[in-house]
Amino acid sequence: MADAQFEDIIRLDMPVGLFAANWSNCDRIATYVARMASIGRQDPPRYSNLFSSVLNELLEIIFCYRAPDGAVAFAVQRHGTTDRIALSVPCDPSAEAFYAAARDSLKSGDSATLMDKALLAEGELDRRLGFWELAVEYGAEIAITPVDGNAMHLIVDLKLEAVAS
Amino acid sequence: MTEPEKTIRRRHEQTAARPSGQGAGRGFAFHYDENNQEFVLAGVMTPQDTAALAPMSEAFGAAAARLRGTMFLNVKKLLRVNVCGFRELSRLISIACENNPELAIRIITTSVIAWSSRRFERLKSVAPRVEVEQYDDAFYPGQGVLEDTSFVPILRTQTKMTWRHERDILPRHGLKPKMRIADICCGIGDFAALVARTFDPAEVVAVDHAQGSLAYARKVAAELGVRRVEYVHGDAASLLLEDDRFDFVTCRHSLQVFDRPELILKELFRICRPGGRVYISNEKNSHCLGEPRADSIQWSYTEVARLWEHFGMDIELGPKSRRLMMDTGLEDIRMESFMVTNLDGDPQDFADVVAAWESVYVDRMAVERGDSEEFIARFRKGFHDHISAALHPKGYAGWPIWVASGQKPL
Numbered sequence: 157m158a159d160a161q162f163e164d165i166i167r168l169d170m171p172v173g174l175f176a177a178n179w180s181n182c183d184r185i186a187t188y189v190a191r192m193a194s195i196g197r198q199d200p201p202r203y204s205n206l207f208s209s210v211l212n213e214l215l216e217i218i219f220c221y222r223a224p225d226g227a228v229a230f231a232v233q234r235h236g237t238t239d240r241i242a243l244s245v246p247c248d249p250s251a252e253a254f255y256a257a258a259r260d261s262l263k264s265g266d267s268a269t270l271m272d273k274a275l276l277a278e279g280e281l282d283r284r285l286g287f288w289e290l291a292v293e294y295g296a297e298i299a300i301t302p303v304d305g306n307a308m309h310l311i312v313d314l315k316l317e318a319v320a321s
Numbered sequence: 322m323t324e325p326e327k328t329i330r331r332r333h334e335q336t337a338a339r340p341s342g343q344g345a346g347r348g349f350a351f352h353y354d355e356n357n358q359e360f361v362l363a364g365v366m367t368p369q370d371t372a373a374l375a376p377m378s379e380a381f382g383a384a385a386a387r388l389r390g391t392m393f394l395n396v397k398k399l400l401r402v403n404v405c406g407f408r409e410l411s412r413l414i415s416i417a418c419e420n421n422p423e424l425a426i427r428i429i430t431t432s433v434i435a436w437s438s439r440r441f442e443r444l445k446s447v448a449p450r451v452e453v454e455q456y457d458d459a460f461y462p463g464q465g466v467l468e469d470t471s472f473v474p475i476l477r478t479q480t481k482m483t484w485r486h487e488r489d490i491l492p493r494h495g496l497k498p499k500m501r502i503a504d505i506c507c508g509i510g511d512f513a514a515l516v517a518r519t520f521d522p523a524e525v526v527a528v529d530h531a532q533g534s535l536a537y538a539r540k541v542a543a544e545l546g547v548r549r550v551e552y553v554h555g556d557a558a559s560l561l562l563e564d565d566r567f568d569f570v571t572c573r574h575s576l577q578v579f580d581r582p583e584l585i586l587k588e589l590f591r592i593c594r595p596g597g598r599v600y601i602s603n604e605k606n607s608h609c610l611g612e613p614r615a616d617s618i619q620w621s622y623t624e625v626a627r628l629w630e631h632f633g634m635d636i637e638l639g640p641k642s643r644r645l646m647m648d649t650g651l652e653d654i655r656m657e658s659f660m661v662t663n664l665d666g667d668p669q670d671f672a673d674v675v676a677a678w679e680s681v682y683v684d685r686m687a688v689e690r691g692d693s694e695e696f697i698a699r700f701r702k703g704f705h706d707h708i709s710a711a712l713h714p715k716g717y718a719g720w721p722i723w724v725a726s727g728q729k730p731l
Binding site: 179182183198199200201202205206208209212213216272274275276281283285286289293294319320321 | 369400401408434440443446447
């Protein structure tokens with residue numbers, strides 16, 4: 157699907173320092189944007205609840221994996237029943253390695269098994285669990301692409317009307 | 322900890338445990354009700370790490386360790402949980418079942434939160450003796466009947482008959498143009514559509530639990546070009562709508578269907594803004610009347626009241642509205658009644674509605690209660706006599722309805 161087919165609903169750029177100043181920013185942004193994104197959907201509160209769950213998970217991932225400086229940019233776009241969340245995250249080598257590993261795991265096509273294992277694993281939370289859950293529970297199509305050697309683009313396509321009904 | 326009350330209840334702001342103590346983000350609440358062996362989670366659980374959940378984890382572990390039988394994990398009002406929170410819940414459940422072989426855990430979800438049941442089903446593989454129950458599959462007594470879409474045509478006729486009265490009554494209860502209106506238990510949505518067309522509201526949000534009714538409502542609204550009505554899936558006793566959002570909140574012919582109407586009134590109160598009004602309508606079916614054959618008609622409708630009571634519903638609720646509203650904390654209660662009759666419009670409409678009642682009350686409910694053939698024959702005759710009264714050239718048939726409204730204190 158060509159990008160030109162998608163219309164912008166909302167765009168937001170934030171300095172990393174501002175975004176990463178408080179964990180609750182993830183929840184607040186997700187809640188606000190989800191309300192915007194739910195306008196025009198069949199059942200807005202239900203849609204908003206699903207959308208905020210997805211967006212919060214993505215924002216929590218980039219909260220944990222990003223460069224200390226730069227700007228986070230994200231957009232919500234729409235084409236018919238598909239909503240797209242497009243995120244651009246400045247990355248340091250550690251964050252790049254995380255996203256590369258996440259991309260490889262998503263390509264393996266067995267997100268459900270990976271998710272179940274991660275749920276029961278001891279020790280630190282593997283934040284890739286967020287991606288696997290979006291793929292399995294919300295039917296998200298996730299593309300992770302490195303850009304210019306110091307940033308990552310995340311494109312997440314969602315058909316949440318189907319999940320909601 | 323309030324052990325004497327056998328309740329552990331704490332409010333936990335997820336960011337409060339962070340060293341900075343800043344960012345009072347939306348939190349979640351948990352409490353444990355020892356009497357019901359129920360651990361309740363509500364709100365938005367998005368911790369940064371499991372340390373932020375320590376008080377909840379500790380309370381859950383303590384409760385699970387000393388229980389026998391089934392522990393209920395109620396997540397009906399858990400609006401959102403991130404992977405960190407969900408993983409912690411998985412861990413707690415797994416440990417609880419491993420350490421206490423006499424414990425089973427039943428997770429109570431709701432269809433209203435679209436992700437909830439499917440996601441929690443996954444925890445059945447985490448540990449043995451874990452079950453998931455979607456509580457609103459059967460959460461009020463008349464659900465099977467009322468969410469049956471075969472009754473859609475007759476529900477439309479009913480609204481047509483009551484609307485003749487209510488369009489004049491509603492302004493007396495405070496409905497004005499440009500208001501934000503919620504219609505809770507909207508059914509097939511025709512009342513919300515009529516309100517939208519007649520009263521020029523700023524918005525109408527119409528909520529019902531029956532997806533079939535909502536689909537019908539959206540279709541009809543689109544066909545009629547009615548805009549500004551959002552039809553939303555929801556549970557009247559646990560709405561996802563914000564506090565203090567609406568100027569006018571309606572709930573028609575529905576409190577009488579639920580076994581705990583006070584829970585719904587509490588929600589209507591919550592979503593109404595201070596100074597706004599809550600408007601309800603209900604029946605007292607034993608006061609349905611007709612001539613000729615008044616005695617037969619009255620007998621059957623008195624039996625309808627008993628029949629509903631048998632199934633945990635109160636079709637006599639109408640005149641109790643004032644007390645219920647006052648008990649909820651509403652003020653300036655206004656109350657009146659009106660009689661839908663065969664003279665209001667086409668008498669055949671009245672007769673069709675009574676025939677639909679006969680189908681539900683006699684053919685379904687009385688049969689399900691196990692009533693005798695003799696009873697069913699007499700019971701049915703009352704409805705036939707009511708239909709005859711409605712269609713008789715000199716007859717009169719009536720269906721009384723009580724409306725009440727109250728103001729949320731400023």
